Amino acid sequence: MLDHPKFWCQVVNDESVHALLNSYLRKAPRYKQCDLPANIKRKHDLVHRLVFLVFQRMSTTRESKSEFISKEYFGQLIYDNFLFDIPRLMDISALYGNQHSIKLVRKVVSSVFECQQSYVSDLQQAAKTVVEILTQTENKCLKEGDGANTPASLASGRPTSHLEEMDDADFSDLVLFLSDITHTLQAFLVDVYPKCSIVFFEAGLVNKLDTIFCETLKALKSALHERKSCIPFPTYQELNTHLKLTHKSILKIVHHLINTCLLNPILKATKEDKDAQTAMAERYFENLTLLLSHRPLISELQQNFNLIKDVEAVLQTCHDIEAAQPEFILQTLKDIFTSSSKNQRANAPVQNGPSMKKLVPQKKNPSTKTPHVEENTDEDMKMMMLVSSVQDLFHDLGATFIKACLKRFDMNPEKVIQMILDDNLPPDIQKINRTEEQATSEPPKTEIVDQPSDTEEQPGPSGINDVITERKNIYDNDQFDVMTANAGKSVDKGKIHRGKKDKSDIEHWGAENEFERLRELYSKYDLVKEGDSDEEDFSLPVRESAVYEDEYDDTYDDVKVSANDLDNADDLLARRLKAQQMIRQEESDSDDERPNQVETSRQNFIENPEVVRARKEAARQRRQEDFQRKAARKKGKPGEKNQSQHPPTEGAQKETRKKNEERDRRRKEANKSSRSNHNRKSLATRKAASGM
Numbered sequence: 001m002l003d004h005p006k007f008w009c010q011v012v013n014d015e016s017v018h019a020l021l022n023s024y025l026r027k028a029p030r031y032k033q034c035d036l037p038a039n040i041k042r043k044h045d046l047v048h049r050l051v052f053l054v055f056q057r058m059s060t061t062r063e064s065k066s067e068f069i070s071k072e073y074f075g076q077l078i079y080d081n082f083l084f085d086i087p088r089l090m091d092i093s094a095l096y097g098n099q100h101s102i103k104l105v106r107k108v109v110s111s112v113f114e115c116q117q118s119y120v121s122d123l124q125q126a127a128k129t130v131v132e133i134l135t136q137t138e139n140k141c142l143k144e145g146d147g148a149n150t151p152a153s154l155a156s157g158r159p160t161s162h163l164e165e166m167d168d169a170d171f172s173d174l175v176l177f178l179s180d181i182t183h184t185l186q187a188f189l190v191d192v193y194p195k196c197s198i199v200f201f202e203a204g205l206v207n208k209l210d211t212i213f214c215e216t217l218k219a220l221k222s223a224l225h226e227r228k229s230c231i232p233f234p235t236y237q238e239l240n241t242h243l244k245l246t247h248k249s250i251l252k253i254v255h256h257l258i259n260t261c262l263l264n265p266i267l268k269a270t271k272e273d274k275d276a277q278t279a280m281a282e283r284y285f286e287n288l289t290l291l292l293s294h295r296p297l298i299s300e301l302q303q304n305f306n307l308i309k310d311v312e313a314v315l316q317t318c319h320d321i322e323a324a325q326p327e328f329i330l331q332t333l334k335d336i337f338t339s340s341s342k343n344q345r346a347n348a349p350v351q352n353g354p355s356m357k358k359l360v361p362q363k364k365n366p367s368t369k370t371p372h373v374e375e376n377t378d379e380d381m382k383m384m385m386l387v388s389s390v391q392d393l394f395h396d397l398g399a400t401f402i403k404a405c406l407k408r409f410d411m412n413p414e415k416v417i418q419m420i421l422d423d424n425l426p427p428d429i430q431k432i433n434r435t436e437e438q439a440t441s442e443p444p445k446t447e448i449v450d451q452p453s454d455t456e457e458q459p460g461p462s463g464i465n466d467v468i469t470e471r472k473n474i475y476d477n478d479q480f481d482v483m484t485a486n487a488g489k490s491v492d493k494g495k496i497h498r499g500k501k502d503k504s505d506i507e508h509w510g511a512e513n514e515f516e517r518l519r520e521l522y523s524k525y526d527l528v529k530e531g532d533s534d535e536e537d538f539s540l541p542v543r544e545s546a547v548y549e550d551e552y553d554d555t556y557d558d559v560k561v562s563a564n565d566l567d568n569a570d571d572l573l574a575r576r577l578k579a580q581q582m583i584r585q586e587e588s589d590s591d592d593e594r595p596n597q598v599e600t601s602r603q604n605f606i607e608n609p610e611v612v613r614a615r616k617e618a619a620r621q622r623r624q625e626d627f628q629r630k631a632a633r634k635k636g637k638p639g640e641k642n643q644s645q646h647p648p649t650e651g652a653q654k655e656t657r658k659k660n661e662e663r664d665r666r667r668k669e670a671n672k673s674s675r676s677n678h679n680r681k682s683l684a685t686r687k688a689a690s691g692m
Helices: 004-013 015-027 038-058 071-080 086-096 102-115 118-142 168-192 194-202 205-226 233-268 271-292 295-305 307-317 324-346 378-391 399-408 413-422 511-523 569-599 609-635 650-674 680-690
Strands: 355-361 446-452
Touching: 004 015, 015 038, 015 086, 038 086, 038 102, 071 102, 071 118, 086 102, 086 118, 086 168, 102 118, 102 168, 118 168, 118 194, 118 205, 168 194, 168 205, 168 233, 194 205, 194 233, 205 233, 205 271, 205 295, 233 271, 233 295, 233 307, 271 295, 271 307, 271 324, 295 307, 295 324, 307 324, 378 399, 378 413, 399 413
Parallel strands: none
Antiparallel strands: 355 446
16 A cells, blocks of 8 residues: 555556546446456456545545645645546446445545535536436437428328337447436435535426436337347346336436425525525426426326425425415326326236136137137227327317327327317328217127136036135025025925014914013013903912012101211100101191091182191291200200300310211211112122022
8 A cells, every 4th residue: 555645646647547547437337237257246346446445545635643635735636637527526426326335435525525616617517518418318319210290191100210210239328328327417416415416406407307207218118119029138128127227217316306406495494584485485386387297207206205295395384475386286296196096006916816717708700619819909008098198188089089199199198289289280180080989899798717726626527617616605504595515405484484574473483482481481580470460360479578568668768867877875765756756746737637638629629728828837836846846955965065155175176077087988888889880799799699
């Protein structure tokens, strides 16, 4: 390894070093192209690593405390001696950007741009050059043969594309060049140095990639499909892989440029930059509107990156922007998302069952026993889809007219729509009836023929598997099943009834036996009896314990006392005397009122007001006397003090509170079964004891 002075002397003055580095960067295999034998691959990886170490050391300003170069002198040194330039940096990104050393590659490129600002102007010129090269490539791909711009008859067929007449070698070079330049842009802009994205965005790279994606890439795929039978299959597979990589790279570049240059500044803007944020949002929606003119690209972006979410985020951030254009874009994206979801469901593979079914058209000739298999070709399906896409905008146009336009304009529905809107159709197309539909012939009748899979048993002599034996149902093998193995058994037709069943008709389902069983069951509980309820004759014996004739004793209902309260002897004696007194009083009242009740006839149903007032006055006097007796009895109790004159002490208050707490606790314990679900245990015990 050379020391610091010798290394820089060699790099600056030795032209062979630059020739070696440029040769390797230009001819080294790119990403996913290195398919070499094992021994050669080891040597290639060694050279690959050594070349990168050279570039890494060339971009380092300070190797140690004693070996370093100032940034100002370093920037002037690498710029004046052409040690780095924009193409070299882009090639380094393409070769090393998709590997594990991407962080080191970012450090190399960032160091070059930080030390020398002149590379920014070179980058602007390089961006314009890249756009011009892409334009030249597009023109070369879309160049048509002689006579393409002149009107041609439908019988002459589709005009021949320039790509179909191109040599295989030139066509391969064109595909590889487009793949290489898009992959290089992706590695440089997206992976390695995103800060330079604004330069390529201002140069118009997004619009150019839009046209390449929708027209050039489509033309290359069509030309490759036409060459499939003329070139070797490995070559076809390799070119198809490069076209797929180009497709993927363009999507990533466009999405990255829009997000980095427009979306992220809008979302990260502060309240002070409100005007700049609104202007950036308007520019964002303008670019999306331009992309909407080419449906393939915007559709792919929506499917892969969900542009609807980005548009909604911008609308939530910017409230001052006009809503007409964003709503149009949002609705269009939603329509694209809905149509793409429907296409995915329609193109989803159908899982075959035990036997694979095929639609086999039957010939009209009945003498032919073997039907002819006829399938719709891909061209017919593609034509139907293109016709449907045009009819979505022009509902009055017939299928015959649209098919003629598509064949005339190389199966390009966008071009057909543009020509119809501009009213610039060729004379031979204008002569066709626009409302004429395609003459549809009666589709051939089809029959379903079973094709057994590998795991399925071969069919019997009839050639058709027995569908009945394969059927599965929840009613298999029941008493009315006649489709499976139970078909040979006799079915009890007496249990089959058609229509609604009469409730009085009980002989078919054995209700009498059911009644007897229920009668025996409920006889054990002594709850069922026959005959009229007013009669005393019972068909079944009833225990005396089951007959309850006692009345409810409501003597102590007026006394508010808990079940677990401790009773005093004086209280019990007073309650007993009071109860006897109340009974005697009720008997005397009943004796006094009995003559009045006898005298009250049915016709004289209004009582005398004097009698009512006298009865109420008597009741009031009785209540007054009861109250006076209670007060006198309470006043005469021994040991009781006048609380108004002698307030209770603190100890008496604590004892009273303690008694009250104990009383409340006993009352809660006794009555807790009346609330919520606390009595479930007693009810469960009662139910188990009843034998239910």
